[in-house]
Amino acid sequence: MKSPRSYSRIFIALVILLVAVFLVNVSLGSVSIPFSEVFKGLTGGEVSKSSWHYIIVDYRLPKAITAILVGSGLAISGLLMQTLFRNPLAGPFVLGLSSGASLGVAILILGAGIFGGMLGGWLTSSWSLVIASALGSFLVLLAVLAVTLRVKDTMAILIIGLMFGSVTAAVVAVLSYFSNAEKLQQYVFWSFGSLGNQSWSGIGILSICTLLGLFIAVISSKSLNALLLGENYARSLGVRLKRTTLLIIISTSILAGAITAFAGPIAFIGLAVPHITRQWITSSDHRVLIPSVLLFGSIIMLICDTVAQLPSSEYTLPINAITSLIGAPVVIWLLVRKRKLIF
Amino acid sequence: MTITDTHRILKAQGLSIGYSSKKAKHIIADRMDFEFREGELIGLVGANGIGKSTLLRTLSGMQKALEGEVYISGIALSSYPHSELATQLSVVLTEAPSSKNLSVTEFISLGRQPHTNWLGTLSDLDKEMILWAMEQTDTNEIKDRKCFELSDGQMQRVAIARALAQDTPLIILDEPTTHLDLYHRAYILKLLKRLANDTSKTILFSTHEIDLAIQLSDKMMVMTPDSMVMDEPCNLISGGHFEDLFPKDSIYFDTKTGRFSVK
Incomplete structure (x- = not known):
């Protein structure tokens, strides 16, 4: 019988890999800084140039931490949704959370152009985007929760989530139609996603949200395992379905909502990482899957970010494009190699 | 009385099952009284759509009874906490x-x-x-x-x-022999028989294998559109209860062999 403990070697290997990828991520960038100096900067030692110190501690380090939080959070919420809905296509955003966030941001950016002055001045604050995005997600969350309490069928929640997504996308389309090029560009840039330029206080809030979402996922892992048998079996094992469904939805919403608020609608990670993980970790046990998915999510996000910042060039590619450019071939390669989807 | 009480696993009192909507109640079976004892293998038979699954769902607490109450190990099903019921059934x-x-x-x-x-x-x-x-x-x-x-x-x-x-002292199986070949149908039902005898668990199963169920069950529940009868298989045969199971136009029940034959 394989207990979570028999996977400890894999966990240790993944943690070592995570540390390595983290160090590589912090060492590379548009300005080349020797590794010894990077190490000094990270451990609080004296760095020979003050500009290097600034780049390492106030730019690269927060970006790497954000990448870990974003990668692990999105991957976990993807896993939760795939188990809850028993659907390999489910991801963190099936409930329409990112559409809600997009709507919030679209109203802020595009609406400011249309409705004029009142919102315009407020726009300059970096927190305004975060707040608009969080509000949008939160409204969709409330709607989804209201639906969850009413409908009996879990699949209905999935469809209703998709409907919320379509409605908000439509509103965004209407707003875009009436907007000028400059505002549109600003909105499009937000939708590319970004890990950089996070303040430490922002990272603090993001960490708290990620930990809270993770905590709920961990305490739900026993019920998640029962759900692998199907809802009726789960109920016969003493699982309180409604409460479990609510907890899983709340956990996903906190994770995906907070991450979208700070880093934009980052696609693909949430859908793909659970599948990539299942190809290596054959267990269906969530006590094994949750830590594995968390580690894989962080590692893959760090790699994507390393590639996105195009080492030793001054350009940074949109992170949203990189996650798909790197991730999609990996998933295709894994599926073709193993010839079947493990789900 | 105390001895019989401790050996009684499940008791249904005035149990009516079916579905209720806002407008009307659709009753499938009305005011049934029966009980299961420790170590019994009970076969539930009835035509398609007669309500076997509804009865099983009601007894296992997945669906609410329209009227009456089911007691499992002496406690009413409606007042069981979820986690507690999972150790009984x-x-x-x-x-x-x-x-x-x-x-x-x-x-x-x-x-x-x-x-x-x-x-x-x-x-x-x-x-x-x-x-x-x-x-x-x-x-x-x-x-x-x-x-x-x-x-x-x-x-x-x-x-x-x-x-x-x-x-758990009680196991409920919904059509465990569907999709199986003759050998495996007999294998599964014999397994259930042995488990009920050896472990004194009470096992209730629904099935379309009427002849196998007659041979192996300690008791049987026969559901017809009008009633639900529960007794030992031989009493059910002599009482002529299997004749009412199906419409009589294409098959008949042979009381000598204990199985249905084509007319």
């Missing part, structure tokens, strides 16, 4: 597990959930019970296979092992 459903990627061991181990801690960690006792459940059902050899690799007969044995691992 386990089920084997017709539906396949939603994750076919579960291994046989993982599948059976999930039966221990009502007994494990908040994280579902298996204790030595849990592992012993899982091993025992595997031995009883001959699933030891296939324990590392994934569910999608199993035949229908193997899957059914694994599902029964999961219910055994749950270690």
Whole structure:
């Protein structure tokens, strides 16, 4: 019988890999800084140039931490949704959370152009985007929760989530139609996603949200395992379905909502990482899957970010494009190699 | 009376089952009284759509009774906390597990959930019970296979092992012999018979295998559109209750052989 403990070697290997990828991520960038100096900067030692110190501690380090939080959070919420809905296509955003966030941001950016002055001045604050995005997600969350309490069928929640997504996308389309090029560009840039330029206080809030979402996922892992048998079996094992469904939805919403608020609608990670993980970790046990998915999510996000910042060039590619450019071939390669989807 | 009470696992009193909507109640079976005792194998038979599954769903607490009450180990079903009921009653459903990627061991181990801690960690006792459940059902050899690799007969044995691992005095199975060949139908029902005798668990199963059920069950419940009769198979035959099971235009019940034949 394989207990979570028999996977400890894999966990240790993944943690070592995570540390390595983290160090590589912090060492590379548009300005080349020797590794010894990077190490000094990270451990609080004296760095020979003050500009290097600034780049390492106030730019690269927060970006790497954000990448870990974003990668692990999105991957976990993807896993939760795939188990809850028993659907390999489910991801963190099936409930329409990112559409809600997009709507919030679209109203802020595009609406400011249309409705004029009142919102315009407020726009300059970096927190305004975060707040608009969080509000949008939160409204969709409330709607989804209201639906969850009413409908009996879990699949209905999935469809209703998709409907919320379509409605908000439509509103965004209407707003875009009436907007000028400059505002549109600003909105499009937000939708590319970004890990950089996070303040430490922002990272603090993001960490708290990620930990809270993770905590709920961990305490739900026993019920998640029962759900692998199907809802009726789960109920016969003493699982309180409604409460479990609510907890899983709340956990996903906190994770995906907070991450979208700070880093934009980052696609693909949430859908793909659970599948990539299942190809290596054959267990269906969530006590094994949750830590594995968390580690894989962080590692893959760090790699994507390393590639996105195009080492030793001054350009940074949109992170949203990189996650798909790197991730999609990996998933295709894994599926073709193993010839079947493990789900 | 005290002796009979302690050996009574389930008791239904004035039980009416069916579906209720805002407008009307659709009653499937009205005011039934029956009881199950320790160590009994009970076969539930009836035509398609007569309400066998509804009865099983009601007895296992998945569906509310329209009227009356079901008592399991002396406590009313409607007042059981979810977690408590899971230690009294386990089920084997017709539906396949939603994750076919579960291994046989993982599948059976999930039966221990009502007994494990908040994280579902298996204790030595849990592992012993899982091993025992595997031995009883001959699933030891296939324990590392994934569910999608199993035949229908193997899957059914694994599902029964999961219910055994749950270690409950009452097991309810919904049509455990569907999709199985004759050998496996007999195998599964004989397994249930042995388990009921050896472990003094009470086992209720619905089936269309009327002749096998007559041969193996201690008691049978016969559901017809008008009534539900529960008795020992021989009494049911002499009482002529099987004749009412189906419309009489194409098959008849032969009381001598205890099986249906084509007219």
